[in-house]
Amino acid sequence: MPENRTHDQGPRRRTVVTAGALALTALAAARPAQAAAETGPATGSATGAAGTAGTRPPVHGVTPRRGDWHRYVQAPASTTVRPVRITESTGDVNDPEALLRPGGGRTVLRRPQPEPAPRWPEGTTAEASSAHAPNSGNDGNPRTYDAANAIDGDPDTFWNDDTERGFPDVLTLTTPAPLELSGITVVSNGDGVPTAFTVEAGTSGGGWDTVATVADNDVVQRAVPFSRKVTTDRLRLTVTAAQDTGKGVFTRVNELWPEAIEPVVAPSVTVDFGKVVVGYPDIRFTGASANSPGVRLAFSETRQFLTERSDFTRSDQAGGTGRGTDQFAVPAAGAHWKDTKGFQHDGKVFADGLHGFRYLRITLDALASDAPVAQPWGRVDIDSVSLDFTGYLGTPSTYRGWFLCSDDDLNRFWYGASYTNELVTDTFRRDDVDPRNAWSDTLEGELVLHDGAKRDRDPYVGDLAVSARTLYLTHDDTAAAARNVLADLADHQRSDGWIPPASISGYTLPLFDYPMWWVTCGWDYVLYTGDRAYASRTYPNLVKVLDTWYPSVTDDAGLLSKGLNGTGGYGDYAFLGRTGRVTYYNVLYVQALNDAARLADWLGHAFDADRWRERAAAVAEAVNAHLWDESAGAYLDSGTGAVRHAQDGNALAVIAGVADADRAAAALAHLDATTRRPYGNAFMDNDTLFADASQRVYAFTSYPEIVARFLSGRADSALDQIRRTYGWMDRNDPGITNWEGIGPGGSLYEGAYTSMAHGWSTGVLPALTHQLLGARPLSPGYATWEVRPHPADVTWAQGELPTPHGGLGVEWTHADGEFSLTVRVPGGTRGSVALPTGGRDVTVRSGGRVVWDGKRGRVSGISADDGRVTVSGVRPGHHTFVVSPRRG
Numbered sequence: 001m002p003e004n005r006t007h008d009q010g011p012r013r014r015t016v017v018t019a020g021a022l023a024l025t026a027l028a029a030a031r032p033a034q035a036a037a038e039t040g041p042a043t044g045s046a047t048g049a050a051g052t053a054g055t056r057p058p059v060h061g062v063t064p065r066r067g068d069w070h071r072y073v074q075a076p077a078s079t080t081v082r083p084v085r086i087t088e089s090t091g092d093v094n095d096p097e098a099l100l101r102p103g104g105g106r107t108v109l110r111r112p113q114p115e116p117a118p119r120w121p122e123g124t125t126a127e128a129s130s131a132h133a134p135n136s137g138n139d140g141n142p143r144t145y146d147a148a149n150a151i152d153g154d155p156d157t158f159w160n161d162d163t164e165r166g167f168p169d170v171l172t173l174t175t176p177a178p179l180e181l182s183g184i185t186v187v188s189n190g191d192g193v194p195t196a197f198t199v200e201a202g203t204s205g206g207g208w209d210t211v212a213t214v215a216d217n218d219v220v221q222r223a224v225p226f227s228r229k230v231t232t233d234r235l236r237l238t239v240t241a242a243q244d245t246g247k248g249v250f251t252r253v254n255e256l257w258p259e260a261i262e263p264v265v266a267p268s269v270t271v272d273f274g275k276v277v278v279g280y281p282d283i284r285f286t287g288a289s290a291n292s293p294g295v296r297l298a299f300s301e302t303r304q305f306l307t308e309r310s311d312f313t314r315s316d317q318a319g320g321t322g323r324g325t326d327q328f329a330v331p332a333a334g335a336h337w338k339d340t341k342g343f344q345h346d347g348k349v350f351a352d353g354l355h356g357f358r359y360l361r362i363t364l365d366a367l368a369s370d371a372p373v374a375q376p377w378g379r380v381d382i383d384s385v386s387l388d389f390t391g392y393l394g395t396p397s398t399y400r401g402w403f404l405c406s407d408d409d410l411n412r413f414w415y416g417a418s419y420t421n422e423l424v425t426d427t428f429r430r431d432d433v434d435p436r437n438a439w440s441d442t443l444e445g446e447l448v449l450h451d452g453a454k455r456d457r458d459p460y461v462g463d464l465a466v467s468a469r470t471l472y473l474t475h476d477d478t479a480a481a482a483r484n485v486l487a488d489l490a491d492h493q494r495s496d497g498w499i500p501p502a503s504i505s506g507y508t509l510p511l512f513d514y515p516m517w518w519v520t521c522g523w524d525y526v527l528y529t530g531d532r533a534y535a536s537r538t539y540p541n542l543v544k545v546l547d548t549w550y551p552s553v554t555d556d557a558g559l560l561s562k563g564l565n566g567t568g569g570y571g572d573y574a575f576l577g578r579t580g581r582v583t584y585y586n587v588l589y590v591q592a593l594n595d596a597a598r599l600a601d602w603l604g605h606a607f608d609a610d611r612w613r614e615r616a617a618a619v620a621e622a623v624n625a626h627l628w629d630e631s632a633g634a635y636l637d638s639g640t641g642a643v644r645h646a647q648d649g650n651a652l653a654v655i656a657g658v659a660d661a662d663r664a665a666a667a668l669a670h671l672d673a674t675t676r677r678p679y680g681n682a683f684m685d686n687d688t689l690f691a692d693a694s695q696r697v698y699a700f701t702s703y704p705e706i707v708a709r710f711l712s713g714r715a716d717s718a719l720d721q722i723r724r725t726y727g728w729m730d731r732n733d734p735g736i737t738n739w740e741g742i743g744p745g746g747s748l749y750e751g752a753y754t755s756m757a758h759g760w761s762t763g764v765l766p767a768l769t770h771q772l773l774g775a776r777p778l779s780p781g782y783a784t785w786e787v788r789p790h791p792a793d794v795t796w797a798q799g800e801l802p803t804p805h806g807g808l809g810v811e812w813t814h815a816d817g818e819f820s821l822t823v824r825v826p827g828g829t830r831g832s833v834a835l836p837t838g839g840r841d842v843t844v845r846s847g848g849r850v851v852w853d854g855k856r857g858r859v860s861g862i863s864a865d866d867g868r869v870t871v872s873g874v875r876p877g878h879h880t881f882v883v884s885p886r887r888g
Contacts, residue, residue: 069404072411074275074419074736075394081279081387083271087303087359091267099271102384106286109267109364111293113377118259119153123176126151129169130162132250147171150253156369158189158254161239169251171237178233183212183225183260186237189252190309190324193220196241201226202234218243220308223260245305246753247316266308266376268363271385275736276301276757278356278423278453279390281326281339284383288330294349294366294374296325297339299357301454302733305752306359312455312753313352314435323367326351329374334381338388341431348373354390354432356423356453356757358734390432391453392425394418394475400802401473403769406795410719410768412736413726417762420737421470423453424759425481434458438504442491446484451502452740452755459485460502460760462514462573464521466703467759469766472528476802479529486522487534490541497549499541512553512562512570513585515545516592523595526602530781530804535603542596546612550589558615558622560585573700576689580640583627583649587635590616590623591656602780620658633666634685635659642688645670647681648701654708664712671705672717679746680725681705695744699725703763710771713867715792718771726764738762773797775810775823778831782808785831787823788868805829819883827876834868841886844869846879854886 082100089096091111098105128147137143145160150171161169181201188194195217200208211226239251281297299313300306309324316324327349328337341353348370362385366374392398403414426432428443434456448459449467468482492507493499500507501514519542526535555561559581562570568579578584593616600609627636629645635653637646650667653659659667674685680697687693702725709718728746729739738761743749748756770776774789782803789797791814798811806826813820823833835844844852844862851858852869861872871881 069402069411069415070396072415073394073396073399074415075392075422076277076389077395079279079389079393080282081273081277081389083360083385084274085272086269087272088270088361089268091265091364093267093269096269099269099382099385102284102386107269107382109269109295109362109380109382111267111364111377111379112264114264117153117255118257118261120151120173120256120258121175121177121179124151125174126159127172127174128159128161129171132160132162150256153255154368155187155254156367158252161251163250165249167240167242167251169239171239171251171253171256173235173237173256175233175235178231179258180229180231181226181235181258182229183223184235185255185257185259185261186214186217186222186224186253187255187257188220188222189254190220190245190307191247191252192243192245192249193217193222194239194242194251194253197237197239199224199226200236200238201230201232202236203232208236219263221261221263223262225260244751245307245309246751266363266365268361269382270306270359270361273358273360273387275419276356276358276423276453276734277387277389277391278354278426278757280354280388281360282386282388283328283337283339283362285330285334285337285381286383287334287381288332289378289380290332291375291378292329292331292373293364293378293380294327294329294370294376295380296327296363296365296367297351298325298361298363299355299454300359300361300752301357301756302748303359304733304748306361308361308363308365310355310357313355314455314457315350315352317435323350325363326353326355327367327370327374329366329370330380345373354429354457356455356755358756360385390426392422392475392478394422398475398477400476400807401769401800403765403773403797403799405768405772405797409723409727409730410772410794412730413722413764414768416726416730416736417470417738417765418474420453420757421449421467421474421759421762421765423737423757424450424467425471425475425478426450428459432457434504436504437506438502440488440503440507442488443484443503446488447478447481448485449481449759451759453737453757455753455755456504458502458504460504460514461485461489461499461521462501462511462517462700463758463760465517465524466700466761466763466766468521468524469528470759470762472524473766473769473801476528479525479531482521482525483529483531483534486518486525487538489518490538493541493544494549496552497544497547499545499549510567510570511572512560512567513572513588515549516585516588519545519592520588520595523599526599526780527777528782530783532603532780535599535780539599539603539605542599543608546593546596555581557581557626558618559626560589560619574683574698578638578641578689580638581627582638583623583635584637584646584652586619586623586627587649587652587656587658590620590658591652593619594656620656623653623658624663628663632670633663634670635663635667637684637689642686644688644693645674645685646701647671647675647683647698647705651701651705651708654712655704661712664708668705668709668712668714668717677746678724679728679742681721692744696749697725697742699729699738699741699758699761699763703767706763706767707771710767710790715772715790718767718790719792719794722764722767729761738764769799769801773799773810774812774834775799775801775808777801777803781805782826782829785829786834787821787831788834789821789836791819791836800824803829817885820880821883822878822880823874824878825874825876830873830875832870832872833874833879833881834870835881835883837864837867837869837883839867842869842883843886844871845882845884846871851881 094108098107126147132145149157150159199212300311305311366376438458451463499515499518501511553564593612597609597612634645637644654664675682684693737757740755740758741749748754778784796813800807800809805828809824841854
C-alpha cells in the first residue's frame with residue numbers, strides 16, 4: 001500500500017541549475033518558502049457541506065488559488081452541530097420545524113393514554129412448531145422464548161422460533177371454549193417483524209379455514225381484520241418470511257391480541273444532520289406532562305435502516321437494556337439532557353451515550369419494562385436538538401496537507417475521506433468503545449484512530465494501514481493517534497511474538513495477518529514522522545514478531561501456512577475461512593519484511609536488514625513458484641481448496657514487488673475481467689469461499705489495487721476504479737463518508753450493522769496524493785522524497801504534504817502537449833522529480849534553461865527511463881520544470 005500528502009503554496013521563485021544538482025543560489029530564495037511553511041494553510045470558515053460547483057479549469061496553465069480547496073472541507077464549524085432539516089414527522093406533532101430554530105419556538109409531541117390491551121380467556125394455551133432454547137438474553141437475565149410468551153400479556157417477552165431462516169413457523173392457540181373473532185393483532189419485535197403470514201381458524205370438522213393473509217408487513221403492531229367473523233376455539237398463525245435486521249432471521253411474536261387493534265401512531269420527529277456525525281446527542285426539553293412521559297431515540301447512518309430502533313447500539317453487543325434505542329423520561333419542568341451511558345433511575349430507562357449517525361428519530365414512547373419511571377403517553381415540549389461533536393474538528397485552519405485537481409468528483413472524494421477519518425480520530429473512553437472487553441486502562445484518555453464512527457470503535461492495527469496514512473496527509477499534528485495504538489499493541493505482545501490486532505477481547509482476538517500490518521504501520525509512522533524514539537522502543541517487538549512468531553507458521557517451502565502452530569482457527573481482516581498457503585498472507589509478509597529492513601537500516605541494524613531482505617526474496621520466489629496460476633494469469637487465493645483469485649493477494653503482490661511486470665499486467669487484467677462492478681471491484685472472482693463473495697467490494701482491499709494500477713502504468717484504470725467505488729458511496733445515502741463495505745448490487749454489505757464511516761476505507765486520499773499528485777516520502781521524516789505524477793485524464797493538480805520540515809508543495813498542469821510541474825521543497829530535505837513524457841522525445845527546461853535535450857541531460861543527476869525524465873538531488877526552494885515535445 002502507498003502513501004501521500006498536500007498543503008498550500010508559498011511565494012514562487014525560479015531556480016538556477018548548477019553542475020552538481022539543482023539548488024537555490026541565494027539564501028533569500030529559500031526564506032520565503034520557509035516562511036510559507038511556518039504560516040500554514042490559509043484560514044477560513046468551514047462550509048460543513050460538500051462543494052457543488054466545479055473548480056474552475058486552468059487558464060493558460062494557471063491553476064486556481066490555493067484557498068479554493070476550502071469549499072470541500074466537511075467538518076462542522078464548531079463542536080456544537082445542529083440538524084439541517086426535518087425529514088419526517090408522524091402522529092400528533094406541532095411545529096416540528098421548530099427543532100431547527102433554537103429559542104424560536106417549541107416542537108410539541110402528544111399521545112393519549114392507551115386503552116388496556118385485550119386478553120385471551122383464562123386457560124388459553126399456545127404451541128409452536130419450534131422454540132429457541134432459553135438463554136441470558138441481551139440484558140444478561142434469564143429469558144425463555146416459548147410459545148406461551150405470545151399470549152402472556154407482557155410485550156417484553158416473545159415467542160422466538162428455533163429455525164433461523166427456515167420457514168414456515170407456526171404458532172397455534174387453543175381457547176377453552178369457542179370464541180367469536182373478527183380479527184387479531186400481531187405485536188412483533190423490532191429485531192425483525194414477520195413480513196408474510198396467514199391466519200387460519202379451526203373448523204368444527206377439525207380442519208382449517210384461512211381467514212387472513214398478510215404480505216409486505218413492516219410494522220411492529222399489525223392489525224389483521226378477518227375476511228368474516230368466525231367462531232372457533234383454535235387459531236393458527238403461519239409465518240413464511242421475516243425481516244433481516246442483522247439480529248438473526250427468526251419469527252418473533254411478542255403478543256397476539258384477540259381483536260384487530262389499529263395502533264395509535266406514536267408521535268415522532270426525524271431530524272437529518274446532513275452527513276454522518278459522531279458524539280453525544282443533546283436535547284433541550286422545555287416541559288412535559290406530569291406523568292413522566294418517555295422519549296425513545298433511534299439513530300441510523302441511513303434512511304433505509306432508520307426504524308423504531310437504532311441501526312446499531314453498543315448495548316446490543318454488551319447485554320445492556322437499551323433495546324435498540326436510547327431512553328429518557330422527561331420531567332414536567334423540562335430538562336437539558338445530554339445523552340450519556342447509563343440508567344436514569346433504579347435500573348430503568350437506559351441510554352448508550354455516544355453515537356455515530358446521520359438521522360435521529362425522537363418518539364414519544366417508553367418500554368413497558370420502564371414503567372412507572374417512563375410512560376408511553378403524555379406531552380413533551382422540545383426546544384432544540386444538537387450534537388456535542390467528539391471527532392477531530394478538521395477545519396481549514398487545521399489542515400497541514402491538502403489536495404485539489406481539475407476533477408470536482410476527485411476533490412470531493414479526497415475531502416470526504418478526510419472527514420471520514422476525522423470522525424474516527426477520537427479519545428479512547430471506557431463508555432464509548434466496543435463493549436466486548438475492549439476497554440483498556442493503558443489506552444483510556446489517549447487519542448486513537450478507531451475503526452468506525454458508530455462501531456466497533458476500537459483501534460485495529462489493520463485499519464491503521466489506511467487510516468493512519470490519511471491522518472498523516474491531512475492533520476499530522478494528531479500523528480499520536482496512530483503512535484498510541486501501535487505502542488500499546490507492542491506492550492501487549494504475546495510471549496511467542498504474536499502482536500494482538502486490537503484491544504478487543506482483552507487483546508486476544510486471534511488474527512493471522514494483523515501482526516504483519518503492525519510491522520508495516522510502524523514503518524509508515526516512522527516514514528512520515530521521523531520518530532526515532534518510537535522506532536528504537538518498539539524494535540525488539542518487531543524482531544520478535546518476524547523472527548519468532550512468523551517462522552513458527554512457516555512451512556517447508558518457506559511460505560506462511562495458516563493452520564500450522566494451532567492457527568487453523570485464526571481469522572484475518574474479514575474473518576475469511578482461508579487455510580494453508582494464502583497469497584495475501586505471503587505477499588503481505590514480503591512487504592512487512594522489506595519495511596522492517598528499511599527500518600533496521602535506519603537504526604543501524606544492518607545484519608537484521610540483510611536477513612529480512614533475503615527472507616523476503618525467498619518468500620517472493622516461493623509465491624511465484626507455488627501460488628501463480630498460469631491458466632488464469634493471476635495468483636491463487638490459496639493453495640488449498642477451490643480455485644479462486646482474490647483482490648488482496650493479487651494487488652499486494654504488485655505493490656510488494658512480488659509480481660514482475662508481466663505478472664502484474666496479467667493479474668490486473670484478470671481482476672478487470674472478473675471483478676469489475678458498477679460500485680467498484682469485488683474482492684474475489686467467484687463465490688467458492690462464501691455466497692456473494694464475487695459481488696462484495698471492500699475499499700480496504702481496493703486501495704492496494706488502485707495503487708497497483710497507478711504503479712504499473714494504468715492510471716486511467718486506477719481513476720476509473722476510484723470513480724466507481726467512491727462515486728457510488730458519494731452518491732448514495734448517507735453520502736460523503738466511506739463505507740466499511742459494499743454488498744451485492746451496491747447494498748450495505750452487512751445491512752444495518754455496516755459502518756458507513758470507516759477509516760479503513762479512506763484509501764482514495766493517499767492514492768490521490770501519492771499517485772495522482774505523485775508526491776511521497778522515501779525515507780523517515782521526508783529526509784528524501786519523490787514526486788512522480790500519474791496524470792491520466794486530469795489536466796491539473798496541486799497540493800501539499802506536511803513534513804517535519806515544513807510543507808512539500810507540488811502543482812502540475814497537463815495541457816496542449818506540455819507538462820509543467822512546480823515543487824516547493826522544505827529545508828533539510830531533498831528528492832527527485834520523475835516527469836512523464838508520454839513516451840515522446842521531449843525537452844525539459846528549468847529556470848529558463850534546458851536541462852534535458854531529448855537525448856541526454858545538460859547537468860548531472862538527470863536521466864530518462866520508462867517514459868519519464870527523472871531529476872535527482874532536488875534541494876530546498878522552488879523549482880519549476882516544463883516538459884515540451886522536442887522539435888527538430
